[in-house]
Amino acid sequence: MAGADKEAIRRANPIERVIPALLNENPIKSAHELKVRCPFHEDTHPSLRINPGKQVWCCDPCGKGGDVFTFIQEFRHVDFKEALAWLTASR
Secondary structure (H helix, E strand, O other): OOHHHHHHHHHHHHHHHHHHHHHOOOEEOOEEEEEOOOOOOOOOOEEEEEEOOOOEEEEEOOOEEEHHHHHHHHOOOOOOOHHHHHHOOOO
């Protein structure tokens, strides 16, 4: 897939919409970030940080993070190609 196609898919799927929708959560606003509960570990309070400006996510307790593609890969247990296809189909 060409880099331009990947960027178009990224722009069409803002991380601040994708992650809360998949987790069925209303994010908490905190400075320039949003917070939701992390699905990758036992999380009783929101620890997964979403940075809309940089289009990245990070969870300090479990050490996971990345962009919208890596979140889909981790959450859906798929490879990069399948994450691209899922994001394309979800538009």
